[in-house]
Amino acid sequence: MKEIRNFCIIAHIDHGKSTLADRLLQMTNTISERDMMDQVLDDMDLEREKGITIKSHAIQLKYAYTGIHPDHAGQSFILNLIDTPGHVDFSYEVSRALAACEGALLLVDATQGIQAQTISNLYLALENDLEIIPVINKIDMDGAMVEEVEDQIIDLIGCKRSEILRASGRTGEGVDKILEAIVERIHPPKGQPDAPLQALIFDSVFNSFRGIIVYYRIMNGRIKKGEKVKFAATGTTYEADEVGILKMGLSPQEEVKCGDVGYIITGIKNAKE
DSSP states (O other), rough: TTTTEEEEEETTTTSOOOOOHHHHHHTTTOOHHHHHSSTTOSSSSSHHHHTTOOOOEEEEEEEESSOOOTTTOOEEEEEEOOOOOOOOGHHHOOOOOOOHHHEEEEEEEEETTOOOHHHHHHHHHHHOOOOEEEEEEESSSSSSHHHHHHHHHHHHHHOOOGGGGEEOTTTTTTTTHHHHHHHHHHHOOOOOTTTTOEEEEEEEEEEETTTTEEEEEEEEEETTOEEEOOOOTTTEEEEEEEEESEEEEEEEEEOOOOOOTTEOOOOOOOOOO
């Protein structure tokens, strides 16, 4: 579990969250250049058309640490990016996703500064005790007011100026520093690998062939293929037909371990369950 980091990106709509997520996927070679299309995490057609993220997605990045921190030198890390909607109407989805993380990138547009939605999601993140990494995005834009936006962030969260990262999701500048900061500043998940299974469900999607696919973060224990699992909300028990982790698609595994983020398919047909 020491190599796992679970994080999300908090941002106001149009502050460049999906673009930054795409860069993180590229830099960790999670996605090949050929498959790279804009806003890769937004795979619903409506999301592309409107340019807003509606459903949260999760994706696992493998990252070989390149920074200078002596504790992490030469190590490989598993970074689980749990995507959250930036739109005000989706605050319930945001709160579930935040509860599955230990840290958050606070993304602020250098041309617009801090906006209302950023603040409300930030408070949700602080309530969940997340480590906040402030990032100023779009520093390559003509109207960028980097110093002023830094002042706003310092007023808001009381961090040091040196802790604020500057980046451009469009050009990729500064993205390597963001990956280093995720490893250095966000603490690994806590949990007891040998305890009975407890997992937090933060999302589900309907697939016409497989039924409901449930996304979760394991808090304690582990989940193996073929095991019986009980859903706390309804008390019903199902068999884990397939479990795995989330890469660009579903990646089946024999088991998903404590602290990790994954999916389960149990043949549930009704999302209420």
